[in-house]
Amino acid sequence: MANKGRPKKPTELKILEGNRGKRPLPENEPKPAPITNQPDPPEWLNDPAKGMWQRLFPILQRINLITEADLESYTMLCQSYGKWVEHEKDIADNGDYYTYTNKAGAENEVERPAVKLAHKAYERYKSLCTEFGLTAASRARIETKGADDDVEEMEELLSK
Numbered sequence: 001m002a003n004k005g006r007p008k009k010p011t012e013l014k015i016l017e018g019n020r021g022k023r024p025l026p027e028n029e030p031k032p033a034p035i036t037n038q039p040d041p042p043e044w045l046n047d048p049a050k051g052m053w054q055r056l057f058p059i060l061q062r063i064n065l066i067t068e069a070d071l072e073s074y075t076m077l078c079q080s081y082g083k084w085v086e087h088e089k090d091i092a093d094n095g096d097y098y099t100y101t102n103k104a105g106a107e108n109e110v111e112r113p114a115v116k117l118a119h120k121a122y123e124r125y126k127s128l129c130t131e132f133g134l135t136a137a138s139r140a141r142i143e144t145k146g147a148d149d150d151v152e153e154m155e156e157l158l159s160k
Contacts, residue, residue: 016063016133032067042075049082056134065132073128080125087118 011029019025038061041053056078060066066074090112097109130138 001062030069032069034064034067035061039071043077045075045084046082047080048085049078052078052081058102060132070132073131077125077128077132080121080128084118084121084125087114088122090114091118 011025014021014025032043038054038057041050045053057066057074059158060074076152091114094112096112096115098112100110101106102108126135129135
């Protein structure tokens, strides 16, 4: 049976966003170990995907949004980006359409398959970026506490 409704948000993102729903956070949620050393990207990724892997991994690591359980999703994010770049290059070289001559001899302009493939790769990439909190809208919902916030909370507790 398929799950209905919006997918559940990871607890780490709820905490960063400030748990606006005020619902109790899961107590026994599995907590995969954070990754301390950046692994090498899979060899089968294309060059743009490998570049994305190297560029984005330290950012996710710094804000504790990548664990050993996230590597497959992260690989899919990088792969989707790499495929999107490949298809966009193909479109830039060959155009969005090509002329097709049917059996009757009539010529029709037909959209190249790369256009649809680029769109699908982009949609996968955008969806995975949201999962990792990498879009402007998903970042806007995240509140991170700075060192000053911790000091103010401690001062408030001590002054009571």
